[in-house]
Amino acid sequence: MKKEEVPQDKSNLASANIREMVYAVDENGKYTTTLSTGWDPKTIALDNAIKEIEERITLAKEKVLKKETSPIPYYMELHKMDIPVLASYVGIWQWRVKRHFKPSVFKKLSKRTLEKYAEVFEISIEQLKNSNG
Known part of the structure; x- marks a missing residue:
């Protein structure tokens, strides 16, 4: 998943002002970490x-x-x-x-x-x- 496609859905984490670290692919095609507020599923x-x-x-x-x-x-x-x-x-x-x-x-x-x-x-x-x- 590309860094700009990482889900930022509303979740229990977001309401507690916590974000989860996930791996994504940056614009150069390399794996990097980014933060997500949640993912509905x-x-x-x-x-x-x-x-x-x-x-x-x-x-x-x-x-x-x-x-x-x-x-x-x-x-x-x-x-x-x-x-x-x-x-x-x-x-x-x-x-x-x-x-x-x-x-x-x-x-x-x-x-x-x-x-x-x-x-x-x-x-x-x-x-x-x-x-x-």
């Missing part, structure tokens, strides 16, 4: 991804309130993590993290394990234990 894709994340957070919160799951999946979604990422942060096997989603197992977790989760989620153990989503 990318903005639509990002908006859709954010909506999907918000829906997953809402669903996780509802499951916590219904006592169908522990607060761990809610905080995991809130921090945009998945099981492998969370497991690596807390230093626990993935199958154990998934097991901690069960309210009956979560109630029996040691203080040390709760501390690991609370530290990763940047909340207190009490907030984690008494969480209603």
